[in-house]
Structure formats: C-alpha cells, structure tokens
Amino acid sequence: MDWPIAEVARMSGVTARTLRHYDEVGLLPPARIGANGHRYYEEHQLLRLQQILVLRALGVGLPEVGRILAEQVDEVDALRGHHLRLLAERDRLDALAGTVSRTIADLEQSRKDGNPMTINRPENLFEGIQPSQYQESLRDFPEHAEEVARRVAVMTPQDIEAGQRERTTQMILLADLMAAGHPADAAPVQAQIDAQYQAMTELRPVSAEEYRAVGRSCVDNSAWRSTYEAIAPGLAAYQRDAIEAYATTRLS
Numbered sequence: 001m002d003w004p005i006a007e008v009a010r011m012s013g014v015t016a017r018t019l020r021h022y023d024e025v026g027l028l029p030p031a032r033i034g035a036n037g038h039r040y041y042e043e044h045q046l047l048r049l050q051q052i053l054v055l056r057a058l059g060v061g062l063p064e065v066g067r068i069l070a071e072q073v074d075e076v077d078a079l080r081g082h083h084l085r086l087l088a089e090r091d092r093l094d095a096l097a098g099t100v101s102r103t104i105a106d107l108e109q110s111r112k113d114g115n116p117m118t119i120n121r122p123e124n125l126f127e128g129i130q131p132s133q134y135q136e137s138l139r140d141f142p143e144h145a146e147e148v149a150r151r152v153a154v155m156t157p158q159d160i161e162a163g164q165r166e167r168t169t170q171m172i173l174l175a176d177l178m179a180a181g182h183p184a185d186a187a188p189v190q191a192q193i194d195a196q197y198q199a200m201t202e203l204r205p206v207s208a209e210e211y212r213a214v215g216r217s218c219v220d221n222s223a224w225r226s227t228y229e230a231i232a233p234g235l236a237a238y239q240r241d242a243i244e245a246y247a248t249t250r251l252s
Contacts, residue, residue: 002031002040012049019049027066028052051078057222058085097230104172170196174239175232184241185249193246208251215243 009016022028023039028048030039041049048069055065072078170192177189200206200214218224218239228236 002042003046004034005030005039005041008041008046008049011046012053014049014053022049022052025062025066027062027069054086093226093230166199171228171231171235171239174242175235178232178235178238184238185245189242190246190249193242194250197246208247211251212244212247215240215247218243 003011005016005019008014009019019028019039023030028045031042031045032040034040051069052065055068056062060068069078072081174189174192177186177192182189197206197211200211206214218228218236225236228239
C-alpha cells in the first residue's frame with residue numbers, strides 16, 4: 001500500500017513542500033513517482049519520516065539527521081536510540097518547567113510582599129538550562145553564536161548565571177503580558193522586546209531582517225520553541241509576532 005504526498009502531509013503535519021525538500025536533499029525519496037508526477041510513499045518511507053521528525057523535534061539539524069539515518073543499520077535499534085533521546089528531553093523539559101514554576105512563584109510572592117525577590121539557591125534557577133544548549137540553539141545565526149561563545153569563554157560562572165537569570169525573567173515577564181491579554185504590538189510588550197534587542201546589539205549589530213529571523217526561530221527552532229512553550233503555551237508565537245512588530249515599526 002502507498003500514500004500520495006498530500007495524504008502523507010495530512011497524516012504527519014509536515015507540508016508537501018517540506019516533503020519535496022526532503023526528497024531533493026536525499027533525505028526522504030518517495031517509493032515511486034506516479035505518471036501524474038505525484039510522489040507516493042510506502043510504509044518504509046513513513047517509518048523514515050517518523051525518525052526524521054523525532055530527530056528534528058530534538059533539535060537535530062538536517063545534515064546531522066542525514067548522517068544519523070545513513071549510519072543506522074537496524075530500524076528497531078534506531079528507534080530505541082530515539083526513544084532514549086526523547087525520554088532525556090522529556091526529563092529536561094520537566095526540570096525546566098519546574099524551574100520556571102518556582103521562579104514564577106518567587107516573583108509573585110515578591111510582588112505581593114513589595115520586596116525584591118530573594119534567591120536562596122540560585123542554582124535552582126537553571127535546572128534544565130545549560131549555556132551549551134543556548135549556544136547550540138543559535139546554530140542558525142553563526143556570527144552571533146561565535147560572538148556569544150567568545151563572551152562566554154571569558155565569563156565567570158556568576159556572570160553566566162546572571163545572564164541565564166535575566167533571560168528566564170524576560171520570558172516570564174513576556175508570558176505575564178500575554179496572559180494579561182496584551183497584543184504583541186502593545187507598548188509594554190514592545191518595551192520588553194526593545195530590552196531584548198538592546199541586549200543582542202551589545203554583542204554585535206543586528207539588522208531588522210536578522211532580528212525577524214530570530215523571531216521566526218522562536219517557533220521554527222525546536223529547542224527554542226520547547227523552552228518557550230514550557231513557560232506558557234503560545235509564548236513562542238507571541239515572541240515571534242512581537243519581534244516582527246518591533247522590527248517593522250522601529251528597525252525598518
């Protein structure tokens with residue numbers, strides 16, 4: 001039995017355009033191409049597509065996905081490896097969700113008391129978050145990643161913790177604005193985005209188009225998206241839309 005590309009797109013949630021791209025780069029050739037020029041996929045291709053999507057969900061880039069699939073011999077062994085990666089990612093996201101939950105509770109309590117938040121165990125802020133993961137997520141922006149790596153190399157552990165604390169707080173504040181019903185182009189939201197942009201430009205100049213690309217990566221980059229969604233569902237798209245509005249009104 002085989003399925004046309006439109007049906008595979010419907011079942012998997014992957015666009016037909018992406019499936020055609022996977023074919024063009026040799027990652028997922030169809031089982032056959034019909035007389036009508038349409039691609040058709042059999043069970044073997046569906047299983048391969050599942051592995052591709054699992055690896056992409058884990059943040060693996062397409063070239064690395066191709067290498068992994070080329071090196072694997074047994075499909076069951078490969079799936080076991082993917083399963084272990086998924087379990088590890090689940091544990092990381094659980095830890096990250098717990099970290100964010102504790103930070104939200106501490107921030108809310110500090111606002112209620114009218115006192116600055118006291119961090120008794122700062123290491124708790126960063127459970128589930130590692131600098132290497134942040135740098136890996138910048139792989140689509142090599143120039144910025146290079147500058148981040150250069151800065152991190154000379155930073156103290158305290159400086160790195162402070163930077164992570166600031167990023168986490170920014171994301172929580174943005175989630176608060178989203179929960180309060182502010183549209184992405186509202187003034188308080190744009191103020192948060194401006195603070196993020198200014199922090200980026202301290203490292204190197206960032207053009208409007210590059211900043212738009214950063215915004216799109218909040219959704220398209222699985223590592224970024226999972227981090228945002230662990231804080232609040234819909235936050236990744238909200239950040240993207242807010243950056244798009246900022247780039248259009250302030251940088252264009």
